[in-house]
Amino acid sequence: MRRALVLTDESARHPFRASLPPHVLLRANEIERTVPWRLRLSLTRKEMESVAATYAAGFIATMTFIA
Template structure:
């Protein structure tokens, strides 16, 4: 593994990220974060479907175990 002969970047804030070369770390920092908490917590149809499927599967498993 190639190591650069400079000190780590303080904006990386983690020892592993500081050890990464600048061109790799550039992509990590370029990803935009959600604007608000509402955008981060959007619930899609697939989320509801997955929850309902796992709920029904657990319910059926408990009922089958009891009887």
């Protein structure tokens, strides 16, 4: 007997979800708007470039002393 991977019947819900009060699941199907991480942290391009340069310099220095 083959069963579909996605059960679309409402009677096939998970018991825990069925036990939750209705107000908890009101926003369950809504998608939150996401903000890119650099806007959330308010980083400028110059700051990101300096972080990348610092990381690259540290990486090269570490590999120089290891090798």
